[in-house]
Amino acid sequence: MVKTLRESAKEMTAAATARLRHAGLRPTRQRVELASLLFKTCDRHVTAESLHDEVSDAGVKVSLATVYNTLHQFTQAGLLRQVIVDSSRSYFDTNTGDHQHFFLESEGMLIDIPGETIAVAGVPAPPPGLAVDRVDVVVRVRRS
Amino acid sequence: MVKTLRESAKEMTAAATARLRHAGLRPTRQRVELASLLFKTCDRHVTAESLHDEVSDAGVKVSLATVYNTLHQFTQAGLLRQVIVDSSRSYFDTNTGDHQHFFLESEGMLIDIPGETIAVAGVPAPPPGLAVDRVDVVVRVRRS
């Protein structure tokens, strides 16, 4: 039961299509290509630019605007989550579960820290009228 | 020993001038004005825009470029620190000590959480070749 490259590609396309349908998104050529790249491996962190470069390098024609649209749609559908670590670029994370990050600013690199690893204690109650949405921990690192 | 407004202003100017000198920065009219506003009260969180509006509303003429320059110079001098909570705007904090923040995204509002309040345990060692620079905790809140 050895699979050819073409067979694997077909399976990924099918999986991506199913995932999109399940999320209520039309499985267009562009979305299927992007979903295949994003979810082929686990725990990816991409920017619109990096994903656009990746899909372009794979010989697939998708506009940058569509990459932006798709990243936002995937995020709204719960397939991605946004990670805020840089004041001039948006990162998107294929790991939507509870976890934290190392961030190496000089390279724009994010590394996952599993959710149970870090414990945050003593978060005070927010001021009246406000409710906690989430608690983000970013461990900023540098080359040493 | 009641002080007139003019006397208070003169004292603030003197304090700001001293602070700038101590940081190795020439006390220009613009820097003194900005430092006076920033350090008149404690624990402020500003953006370049908000500070520019504030100084403009006070009737002082300072260009936006100078506000940007000054915020960066003050940060380098250790008078301010940058807070990264938004992927499209930079915030600067007059509290340079160890502390954390509530962030109300819908209003771009930051609220301090004193440094001893939150305890972060279990931060893993970074991958080889990397060293921890700082650990940031952001408690994202919403109206409720």
Added chain:
DNA sequence: CAACGGGATTAGAACGATTCTAAACTATGA
């Protein structure tokens, strides 16, 4: 106190990331 020299300020252009517009295209269901 006038001149000088280098840092500081500024208007306006440039930039990079992102969003918008509106026209062309396509997935889907009848």
Added chain:
DNA sequence: TCATAGTTTAGAATCGTTCTAATCCCGTTG
């Protein structure tokens, strides 16, 4: 196959920020 609403896209626009290069001014010197 057709109609329709959703999708894609090139290019323009926007927004926060940085850059450029001309002008200005703080602090020192003579």
